[in-house]
Amino acid sequence: MFYYLATTLTRLQKRAIFVILDILMIPLALFAALLLNGSTEVQLSLLTNLVPLMGAMAVLGTGVSIYLSIPRIKLNAYETRGIIRTALHGTALGIIGAVVNMLFTPSIPGEVFFIFSLFYLVASASWRIALRQFLLNYVYRKGQRRMRVLVYGAGRTGQQLVAALRTDDAILPVVFVDDNPTLQTNVVAGLQVHAPSQIKELITRLAIDRVVLAMPSLPQARQSRIALDLRELGCEVHALPSFAELVGQGEMSKQVTPVSLDDLLGRNRLETELPGVSHAYSDRRILITGAGGSIGSELCRQLIACRPHCIVLLDHSELALYNIEKEMRDLAGDLTLVPVLGSICDDDTVRQVLTKYKIDVVLHAAAYKHLPLVECNAIAGLRNNVIGTKVIADAARDVGVERFILVSSDKAVRPTNVMGASKRLAELVVQDLATRSANTRFSMVRFGNVLGSSGSVIPLFEEQIGRGGPVTLTHGSVTRYFMTIAEAARLVLLAGSFARGGDVFVLDMGDPVPIHKLARQMIEGAGHTVRDAAHPDGEIEIMITGLRPGEKLHEELLISPDMLTTPHNKILRAQESYLSEIEMANAMKDLRRAIDSLDEDAAKAVIARWVERSADEDRIEDAQIS
Known part of the structure; x- marks a missing residue:
């Protein structure tokens, strides 16, 4: 009543x-x-x-x-x-x-x-x-299940958060935790304040669902360390900026696209569905190539929880290597970290690293991936993506590495551009070695666009919306698969634990996302209206610029429709054909000759001969012309 x-x-x-x-x-x-x-x-x-x-x-x-x-x-x-x-x-x-x-x-x-x-x-x-x-x-709220929240930080931001949550029907602030001894055992904003040493007991006793870090003034490294420790307790962790930062001063905050990740992905995220992989990497010596990149750096972070014996970070960018090594030093505690500044194309360096540190697992994430740049610099892209993969894969087999996992791309499937072809050739290199390796298990993992990675469409749209538009789109019908960086890194680690040799692992990524719809969502999510023929008074226009050289309308994840299951229902194993040993040797010989002579036409001829081309390429080229 x-x-x-x-x-x-x-x-x-x-x-x-x-x-x-x-x-x-x-x-x-x-x-x-x-x-x-x-x-x-x-x-x-x-x-x-x-x-x-x-x-x-x-x-x-x-x-x-x-x-x-x-x-x-x-x-x-x-x-x-x-x-x-x-x-x-x-x-x-x-x-x-x-x-x-x-x-x-x-x-x-x-x-x-x-x-x-x-x-x-x-x-x-x-x-x-x-x-x-x-x-x-x-x-x-009678009979309603409310999310129980532990607030880490009983200062001004924490108190403001608790005051805001008291009127929420779905969330219940339960308790404070704070590092300040003068606050501990006191009652602040109606909640008891406890010491951080009691967190594990509090999470269990009070049935905490989520921990919110309400300490915006704390250094990022310290926040990351706390978040890592809490995640190991099996609790979801979120960091909260100060309310002053949320409002911002002067111009709007940089976060102009409050659209949920589930909306951007076109599906629910899978971080919580993908199983843990600690057993496969515990006490192992791991080499990560491209350790300073988007995927490589996330692999480093996720591996910390697996307690490996050591992690060797290899990257040819001094700044990227410095940044990830510094972050890992703050997060990893006593874990052995070895930064190596070098190129995967340098055979001597690669073999020395594998031998000196007795590497058990290689996670090969190093690659040039920006499609227009590689299209304009075909020789450099093929040298790094194909020859570099050949160098490190050969060395891994020769020194007896247990597992080698190649990070590939959906652009490797029937490619229409040099970058995609280079990734497909890299896959063929690994598949060839998998047939002739007695001790090393080679595998590959293939996924689509990664949200938030360098050069991805999300940061580009954010920047364009932030300055008032227009938002540029290459074609009105373009679609792409999307996944989060966390999903991509977990999939790579799972591929290594599932690998039997020569496997190509693919994540069930749902339906591809129309980029035009994504652009509209981000514009409207930022509080703007879209300007088009039907709405001439809109604020931001979506401008069609035309497909870039080699760009597809629709990416694919599979060359062959034949699929096998894995221990996880969201991860599939593709069955795909590959080149014979003689064919692979001829392809690599011709490619090396073209690269050494800087003959771009000869390099593209190798691609045309050995890499299956998209049946839609002619139609795409017509779309570019029109």
Whole structure:
């Protein structure tokens, strides 16, 4: 019944009820004030004579209440400012009563109205608070499962967060944790503050679902360290910026696209569905090539939880290697880290690293991946992506590495560009070695665009929206598969644990996402409107620039439709053909000759001969011309 009334009454009806309850508090408060004032004898005749006074106070007091907008204050928003308005209302009623009392007999002592004002404040505020607690706990939220949150940080941001969450029907702040010893054991914003050493026990005892780091002033490395420790306890962790940073000063915050990742992906994220892989990498010596890149750096972070013996970070970019090595030093504790500045094309360096550090697992993420750049620099792209893969894969087989996992791309499937062809040739190199390796298990993992990686479409759209547009799109019908960096890294690690030799692993990524739809979502998510023929007054235009050389309309993940299952239902094993040993040797010989002579036409002839071309390429080229 209470739920029915609370959900069916109109806002006007609820305000009328609030006014009536406030009016009922007037005789109650006046009667209490008379009792508390010892100089006045309370008799029935006195109370009868006071009816006109109470009527006048009720009428005039209702006007004051409406003027102060007290009936408009929602119960779940009735806090300090609401109590201040109620105090002003009570004071006004006391003054009204004292003035009107002078016109009536018998006269009531002036101090009675002072007591009345105080009692009215207590009574009026109390019924609101009590009604709010009753409705929230026994009507609206009855039987509802609320997310239980531990707030790490009892400072200003943490207190503001708790105050905001108290009115939320889906989230319940349960407890504070703070590093400051002076706050521990105290109660802040109604919640007990505990020491960080008690987190594990608190998560278990209080059934915590999520931990929110509310310490925006803490260095990023320290926040990452805390988040890593908490994730190992099996609890979801989120970091919260300060509320001042959320609002921003001057220009809008850089985060201009508050669109959920599930919307961008076109499916639910799989981080929580993909199983752990600690057993496959525990106490292993691991080499990560391209360790400073988007995928390589995430592989480094996820491997920390696997407790490997050591991680060797190989990258030819000094800045990228410096950044990931510095971050890992802060996160990894006593884990052995070895930064190596070098190229995967340098056979001597690669073999020395594999031998010196007795590498067990190679995660090969190093590659040039930006399609237009590789298209303009075909020789450099083929040297790095194909010859580099051949160098490190040969060395891994020769020194007896246990497992070698190549990070590939959906652009390797029937490619129409040099970058995709270079990744397909790299796959063929690994597939060839897999047929002739007795000790090393070679495998590949293939996925689509990674959200947030360098050069991906999301940061580009964010930048364009941030400066007011236009948002550039190469073709109105372009679609792409998307996944998160965390999904991509976990898939690579799982591929290594599932590998039997020569495998091509593919993630079930759902349906491809139309990029035009993605652009529209991001523009509207940033609070803007799209300007087009139907809406000429819109704020940001989506401009079609034409397909870039070698760009596909639709990417694919499979060359052959034949698929095998794996221990996880979201990960599939593709069955694909590959070149024979003689064919592979001829292809590599011709490619090396073209690269050494810087003959781009000869290099593209090797691609045309040995890499299966997309049947849609001619249609795509026609689309570019038109």
